[in-house]
Amino acid sequence: MESANSIRDELMHYMKNNNIKRSQFADIAGINSGTLSRVLQGNKPISVNQLVVITAGMGLPQEYFFKDYIEECFSFDISIRRIRPFIFHCAELDRLDCVEQIVNRLLDDLSYVSVLFEIAEELYGNDKPQAARIIYRGLSEAEKYQHSERLALSQYRLFLIDLGDNLEENVRAATQFELYVNRLNEADQIEALKQLMHVFGMVHKWAKVDALAKKLHRIATIQYDFHCRSERIGEGQKRTERPLYYYILYAYLARSTASEECSDYNRALEFVSLYADGESWVQEKDEESRQIIKQFSDWAVANTYLYRVMSGEIDVLYEYADYIASQENEIFIAVRHMVQAANLYGWNIDNILKRFASYIPYQSGKTKFGEYKQAILKESYAQFLSDLAVYRFNESKDSVTAIKLLLEGLSLSIIMNSGKNIITCMTLFEQYRDCADLKAREKFKKLSSEVHRLNAKKKYYTSWFSVV
Template identity: 65%
Template sequence: MMDWTNSIREKLMQHLKDNRIKHSHFAVASGINSGTLSRILQGNKPISMKQLIAITAGMGLPEDYFFDDYINECFSFSISIRRIRPFIFRCADFNRLGCIQQVTNRILEDLSYVPVLFDIAEELFNTDKHAAAEILYRGVCEAEKYQHSERLAHCHYRLFLIDLGDDIDKNVRAATQFETYVNRLDETDQLAALKHLMHVFGMAHKWDKVDTLAKELHRIATIQYELCYRSARPSEVKKGTERPIYYYILYAYLAQATASEKCGDFKRALEIVGLYDHGERWIREKDEEAEQIIGQFSEWAAANTYLYRLMSGEVHVLDEYADYIATREGEIFIALWHMIRAANIYHINIDNVLERFAGYIPYQSGEAEFGEYKPNIIKEKYIQFLGDLAVYRFNEGKDFHSATELMLEGLNLSIAMGSSRIINSCLAIFEKIREHSEIHKATNSIENKVI
């Protein structure tokens, strides 16, 4: 038994008294059994989450009215996960994060509940209640900070994913903090984790890091793929991976080729392209998903072969490259950006290409499709695209006003992203354009548009 003078019980009793409502009538109105209601009021029975909702509705109050009081209810009789779990979920629905924090702090006074709290965090994460899940994951991390457990590593992985946003520098800090825990994850989780890390470091142009992570991804995925087909039950080995294991092998090759390209090693990039092309030669799966994945990587291989040849100085492939990507709308914007980069390096005129694909330039069309590229990646690519297009216009010596406006738009977007590296890059190009005497007047007239 507990002291019945709990705030919820006191307020319910006062409500019945003030409104002259009999217990039996309130029981009927709220849907709570009359005997159960009496035991609750006498302090002989804890209030379940379902009963709390019924009591609150019967009193005509907002559903979360008693949430602060209910924290004590969760712990007064005994710690009951049957009360705590639904309470945490309702708090998440109402964004009552303070209540979740209090419950987390109290339940972790007994470390035997760490596994249960972790399981609840996973449920929250998988239902996109990330703010609530973050509180629980941090609680579990604190409780297990001196352990080298897989659960601790998994919590840090989840916190890394939750922290990812549009701020590239913040993402890199989160990735750097998480990276030390990758090798403690289950090997199937390592595959997706390494892929996420490569994305973050790629956005920050840390290509040596991307190449290193890609090699590790290839090593782990290859081992897992071989184990899968040595096992008597291959489906059990594959269980738990976000994508088929062979996908990560192909992706590791793609990432290595991209890292080589970004470092200017187009010879190595061309050599690696062949490793993620023609996957049907070694991939054992023959289902529809495998066919789709193999086809996608083969398309990327074909497009990247044109790209690497173009960037190597084979400018004669430009028109062939343009014809190839013309029927692949999801790849046009990125390919067009690469063509502009090549034009700036080798001083070639691509006005006809820009005119041909004008509808796929985001600032002109506003509706360009980007295939499998994620929005935050496209945002950075678009800023770089604006800068390179501004340089192209400037080098043409024809449209300095357009070049300046393109660079100003890129500068504004880079400030919004919060990336000091991109901001500095935009400023360097902008200052080069500003210095040109023929556009000083045009620059002064539009500088007020910044921010």
């Protein structure tokens, strides 16, 4: 009880040293005088609101008594009514160390698992992911031998929270979570499969993307058929973030992209025809369904042009450029593929690059990111830089610009830990090393050291496209 009394002791010392009576401090803090007396006598636990006003009344930082209040939470009866608001208060002030201490102590008694999960969900919903992460991590450890949906959902939340710019870390998180995806309810499972496709697509694991998309299509189709046969969704049944038909169309889109990335453009076009045809089978006729169907239809038109261009049909190249000119959110992705096609077939697309120069990310504030995820766009841009470097070497013999593009692409790839793009940029630089001046070679040497550091760290620890 000594630590729990420290708040009371400090308050009494404060009042004594400043010659303040209890009634006076009660007025200063805005707390009932009788309540303050019972608190000081140790007859009443301190609530979080009382902790806040006492701390403010003493002119101390908000978190001054947090360590002591942890003991307060466990010195009387363990009351979630006190602990819950304290966890949220800690999360607001980023005192995650206090959250972790409370969670660890509560999990000594597994009867608190359910209420902790509820708190984690509330924190997650209120945009306090790091505090929620501590609880989900504790719950996952406490229930690791269970096969509960709660464990699966905790792992799903951890997966989403851990996603960032580091592609290898994202893959590690996805691989760990994938073991639990089948335990989620159908609504969460459908969205989770979509998120997994994003991660594996960014590291070019297209066979994996195709398999996940096939699974997504199967589950979403079963659920949509059931939904269409039922007059209403069952009471308490969780809804998906997007309408079910959206995920069916999205699965077709994912499979077409996976086929494209494997250079199977005929197969890609087969899937295009499937997501272009939503109007013929989607039963909903509201404004949302019309917008979703139109969006996929627009993508179908753009991707039909794209796959024809990637197949070598130069006669549709400028039709494609004219089409995407009015689709600002799609311009960068289109230009990236045009550069790939130009390299593949020896085309000159200088006028197209000039036309759309202001839409290339990180080169203009006018860039329209639209619905593309920032991390996905970054990865695409890193790949684009190496492709554009090859184009500059081959088409304009502009070695200075090409080397600059390669080094920029390598630097961005290192930041993202994109292994495929790192290898591509380093290989190309070695190929064109004779064209690099001394300054460029020194920068490459420095970046190579960063790559070595990344690889050493990896050994130590281990011995898409997309639209949101």
